[in-house]
Amino acid sequence: xxxxxSLTLKIWRQSSPNHKGRMETYPAEDISTDMSFLEMxxxxxxxxTLEGKEPIAFDHDCREGICGMCGAVVNxxxxxxxxxxxxxxxxxxxxxxxxxxxxxxxxxxxxPIIKDLVVDRSALDTIIQxxxxxxxxxxxxxxANALPVPxxxxxxxMDAAACIGCGACVAACPNAAxxxxxxxxxxxxxxxxxxxxxxAKRALNMLRTMDQLGFGNCTNEKECEAECPKEISIVNIAxxxxxxxxxxxxxxxx
Numbered sequence: 254x255x256x257x258x259s260l261t262l263k264i265w266r267q268s269s270p271n272h273k274g275r276m277e278t279y280p281a282e283d284i285s286t287d288m289s290f291l292e293m294x295x296x297x298x299x300x301x302t303l304e305g306k307e308p309i310a311f312d313h314d315c316r317e318g319i320c321g322m323c324g325a326v327v328n329x330x331x332x333x334x335x336x337x338x339x340x341x342x343x344x345x346x347x348x349x350x351x352x353x354x355x356x357x358x359x360x361x362x363x364x365p366i367i368k369d370l371v372v373d374r375s376a377l378d379t380i381i382q383x384x385x386x387x388x389x390x391x392x393x394x395x396x397a398n399a400l401p402v403p404x405x406x407x408x409x410x411m412d413a414a415a416c417i418g419c420g421a422c423v424a425a426c427p428n429a430a431x432x433x434x435x436x437x438x439x440x441x442x443x444x445x446x447x448x449x450x451x452x453a454k455r456a457l458n459m460l461r462t463m464d465q466l467g468f469g470n471c472t473n474e475k476e477c478e479a480e481c482p483k484e485i486s487i488v489n490i491a492x493x494x495x496x497x498x499x500x501x502x503x504x505x506x507x
Contacts, residue, residue: 257285258349258350258351259350260280260284260293260351260352260353261351261354262279262354263277263353263354264369264370265358266309268307269367270368284345286346287346288344288345289316290340290341290343290344290345291313291340291341294309294311310369310371311369311371315341316341317342321420323341324421324424325370326355326358326359326360327355330480331359331424332419332480337481337483339417339482356370362467363376363423376431377431380466384454384456384458385442387442388450406444409444410440410444412486413441415484416434416438416485417483421477422480423468423477424480426476428471430468430469432470432477433481433487435459436485436490436493440492442455443455443492453504454500456493456500457497460497
């Protein structure tokens, strides 16, 4: 049987990047515990719209935990209290009737607030553009076995490739570091033979770009791993560091 709960929401409202934000309080009444967190926000926004008030802006797209668009800090935790779960997959059954929920955007210099809970994540795209690609000859599709990949390497690469670039690792880190994100993107290609020819250039360019964009440094607090909705391991940060050191020692760049 579907249960209904009523909540008090304290939500960050900020009309634009140049305006000062503040926390505002909203009731969320008769919320079905079968709803997702974003569906709950939809209900609140419908009420605000009917009242002639500005709805709460928040990011979303697929609502299936795939695209990485959704994201907010819920009661101090990126994507909320459930491990390995994106905000769009978080269901209201994990909250109790009468709860007060604090909802804020990602907080990082490199991810500036656009409006309310929406932040500019283009810095993460810029890191990928700096080296998250490979160069291959085009032509007919090669045979599946033409370039063998060890099973262990393939599995590790797939684990790293699971990163959806939502930015939760940045929001969770006390230094607003993007090391887990960048480490996953570098590891994904460094583990595969197709990614080895440009491995050194990739590591140098992506890390330099990450620093230039204003992300902080990793101090091994592990909040990123704990809050990552895809449970990306910080082993990828260690692998990225090894790739960077190897590249710095062998690079011909001055």
